[in-house]
Amino acid sequence: MEVRVGIPRALVYYEYYPMWKAFFEELGVRVVLSDKTTKPILNDGINCSVDEACLPVKLFHGHVVNLKDKVDYLFIPRLKSVAKGEYICPKFCGLPEMIKYSIKGLPPIIDTEVNLRKTRSQLAHAFKEVGQVFTNNRKEISKAYEKALHEHDTFIQEVRKGKYPTEIIEGQKMLRKHNGDLCIALIGHVYNIYDRHMSMDIIAKLHQEGIKVITPEFLSDDVIQHKTDLLPKKMFWTFGERLMGAVLHLLDRKDIDGIIYLMSFGCGIDALVSDLCERKVRRETNIPFSLLTLDEHSGEAGFNTRLEAFIDMIRWRKRNESNISAHG
Amino acid sequence: MNTFYLGIDVGSVSTNLVLLDEHANVYKKLYVRTQGQPIKSLKEALAMLKQTVKTDFRIGGVGTTGSGRQLASVMVGADVVKNEITAHAVAALNHCPDARTILEIGGQDSKIIIIREGIVYDFAMNTVCAAGTGSFLDRQAARLNIPIEAFGSYALQSKSSVRIAGRCAVFAESDMIHKQQTGQNIEDIINGLCEALVRNYLNNLGKGKEIKDSILFQGGVAANVGIVAAFEREFGKKVMIPEHFDVMGALGAAILAKEEVKKTGTTHFYGFELVNREYKAKSFECQDCSNRCEVIEILSNGEPVARWGDRCGKWSGLTKEQSETSA
Numbered sequence: 001m002e003v004r005v006g007i008p009r010a011l012v013y014y015e016y017y018p019m020w021k022a023f024f025e026e027l028g029v030r031v032v033l034s035d036k037t038t039k040p041i042l043n044d045g046i047n048c049s050v051d052e053a054c055l056p057v058k059l060f061h062g063h064v065v066n067l068k069d070k071v072d073y074l075f076i077p078r079l080k081s082v083a084k085g086e087y088i089c090p091k092f093c094g095l096p097e098m099i100k101y102s103i104k105g106l107p108p109i110i111d112t113e114v115n116l117r118k119t120r121s122q123l124a125h126a127f128k129e130v131g132q133v134f135t136n137n138r139k140e141i142s143k144a145y146e147k148a149l150h151e152h153d154t155f156i157q158e159v160r161k162g163k164y165p166t167e168i169i170e171g172q173k174m175l176r177k178h179n180g181d182l183c184i185a186l187i188g189h190v191y192n193i194y195d196r197h198m199s200m201d202i203i204a205k206l207h208q209e210g211i212k213v214i215t216p217e218f219l220s221d222d223v224i225q226h227k228t229d230l231l232p233k234k235m236f237w238t239f240g241e242r243l244m245g246a247v248l249h250l251l252d253r254k255d256i257d258g259i260i261y262l263m264s265f266g267c268g269i270d271a272l273v274s275d276l277c278e279r280k281v282r283r284e285t286n287i288p289f290s291l292l293t294l295d296e297h298s299g300e301a302g303f304n305t306r307l308e309a310f311i312d313m314i315r316w317r318k319r320n321e322s323n324i325s326a327h328g
Numbered sequence: 329m330n331t332f333y334l335g336i337d338v339g340s341v342s343t344n345l346v347l348l349d350e351h352a353n354v355y356k357k358l359y360v361r362t363q364g365q366p367i368k369s370l371k372e373a374l375a376m377l378k379q380t381v382k383t384d385f386r387i388g389g390v391g392t393t394g395s396g397r398q399l400a401s402v403m404v405g406a407d408v409v410k411n412e413i414t415a416h417a418v419a420a421l422n423h424c425p426d427a428r429t430i431l432e433i434g435g436q437d438s439k440i441i442i443i444r445e446g447i448v449y450d451f452a453m454n455t456v457c458a459a460g461t462g463s464f465l466d467r468q469a470a471r472l473n474i475p476i477e478a479f480g481s482y483a484l485q486s487k488s489s490v491r492i493a494g495r496c497a498v499f500a501e502s503d504m505i506h507k508q509q510t511g512q513n514i515e516d517i518i519n520g521l522c523e524a525l526v527r528n529y530l531n532n533l534g535k536g537k538e539i540k541d542s543i544l545f546q547g548g549v550a551a552n553v554g555i556v557a558a559f560e561r562e563f564g565k566k567v568m569i570p571e572h573f574d575v576m577g578a579l580g581a582a583i584l585a586k587e588e589v590k591k592t593g594t595t596h597f598y599g600f601e602l603v604n605r606e607y608k609a610k611s612f613e614c615q616d617c618s619n620r621c622e623v624i625e626i627l628s629n630g631e632p633v634a635r636w637g638d639r640c641g642k643w644s645g646l647t648k649e650q651s652e653t654s655a
Binding site: 035036038039040196197201278279282286288289301302304305306308309310312313316317320 | 395410411412413414437445446447448449450451453536618619620639
């Protein structure tokens with residue numbers, strides 16, 4: 001019988017799933033995903049995780065619960081660093097432990113360490129380690145690794161062209177109205193903005209209003225890098241770097257009518273980066289900016305009110321700019 | 329016959345109605361407590377309003393706002409359903425065209441709206457936490473056995489300042505109790521609370537915003553003279569309280585309804601007979617997929633008139649068609 005590896009549909013799933021999937025499938029391993037986020041999944045996550053964790057990490061726990069009885073292994077790599085000289089959020093380093101000690105009755109966890117802080121070549125070692133769980137054939141592993149890298153590149157290229165990760169990975173249909181009068185940049189971690197349940201479907205809501213949406217993932221690495229290089233100090237969090245770089249880049253563009261920063265309550269990186277972004281936006285431009293905070297609440301009223309008011313404000317401002325009185 | 333425009337603001341703490349005449353003057357206003365029952369309180373308020381107007385009149389248009397705006401809209405047949413921020417700004421600008429800062433503190437929400445050149449330029453609204461809003465003051469007044477109406481005047485009698493932690497309502501309460509147990513004056517403690525609330529409001533919402541004249545303070549909490557004084561001390565500037573500060577949301581909704589009907593020519597208002605209809609809200613968890621959405625269904629005389637809360641649009645779409653055919 002095929003070996004089944006479970007991947008929770010949460011956190012960096014939105015960034016690395018195509019790569020992981022290609023690797024496992026090339027080795028003849030079946031990949032099983034947890035279900036899409038639902039209220040019961042979130043509830044399970046909240047119930048079994050430590051109280052101090054942020055909401056996305058709690059949700060990850062819920063996805064593990066959803067998956068654990070359907071698979072032979074769980075794939076929860078210990079991500080320390082995914083880019084040279086940078087770190088990822090500290091909660092990702094401890095994620096395998098958090099899961100192990102919070103949830104009972106788990107299948108074996110593949111918790112290989114990924115640490116590319118010093119050199120990118122560590123990635124090959126990490127994949128080799130993962131591959132060896134299933135085979136001793138080094139050739140096969142390295143072939144699967146090549147395939148994984150290739151899939152990742154293809155995926156990233158598609159995203160940079162303006163496709164949402166969920167459109168590519170899940171075949172989600174996103175209706176874009178092309179007659180949109182506004183363009184809003186939605187800034188936030190991949191797992192906050194693309195999880196439809198957690199984001200209260202913000203992208204669809206904006207589309208419905210006839211608004212074009214730009215996310216940090218649409219921007220090339222060079223654009224991001226170029227902007228963050230100008231910062232007085234290196235941003236050592238990979239996530240923060242992309243968000244900050246995106247905002248800095250968007251400030252130069254003339255086609256952005258507003259910026260929404262979507263953060264989850266209890267995120268240490270967002271606490272700093274969102275504020276840094278807000279200051280930049282407010283000091284250097286007059287682009288409307290709004291910070292929306294996600295938490296466990298499922299009542300959408302407050303969220304929708306803020307979103308509606310923000311859109312109203314932008315339209316009101318635009319209308320005003322375009323009909324300047326002829327009488328001084 | 330007079331034509332009036334009806335503005336309805338169904339908030340967490342109060343349900344407010346405003347009747348606006350053709351010249352955008354407030355003809356009548358009503359402020360009743362929602363008490364957790366928006367349907368009942370709205371019906372009662374409408375019945376009361378109808379009774380108090382002695383002259384012959386018709387309703388030219390209806391606008392709803394507040395956190396219960398959707399609910400109110402399906403009950404009355406609204407022409408405009410608007411978020412509170414826009415409604416408050418519209419009302420404030422109508423009252424004072426050169427307003428540049430609007431402070432609004434209501435039952436559960438607090439907001440700051442920055443106006444530049446007569447339009448909303450920026451705004452902020454409290455996030456998940458309701459510390460420093462009207463309900464918290466209400467609770468403290470009840471705990472101290474002081475009528476909320478007199479709460480602010482206690483603060484004005486304070487002689488020396490007491491610092492109360494304002495970051496969180498729970499902390500503030502325990503801080504107040506500690507201070508009270510060590511023998512501090514109740515007036516000083518209440519004043520300390522007013523200052524804490526203002527400090528918290530400005531730290532949370534005012535952060536990075538330039539507070540320029542004229543400053544308007546509206547929402548139920550503007551009735552609290554202690555808070556008003558604390559704001560003025562903080563800014564070193566005069567804070568204006570509009571005449572209809574307690575119903576500004578409803579006023580804004582009425583103004584927006586008036587403008588809307590000017591465009592469309594007709595109103596969708598169901599008429600005051602609606603108070604005799606029986607409205608019920610029912611909620612159920614949809615079992616059709618794993619999302620398990622909490623669907624709310626509004627029944628009018630047993631007939632569903634609106635549904636919402638579903639993610640897929642299956643339930644809400646159903647009634648949209650129905651209401652379109654019935655309209």
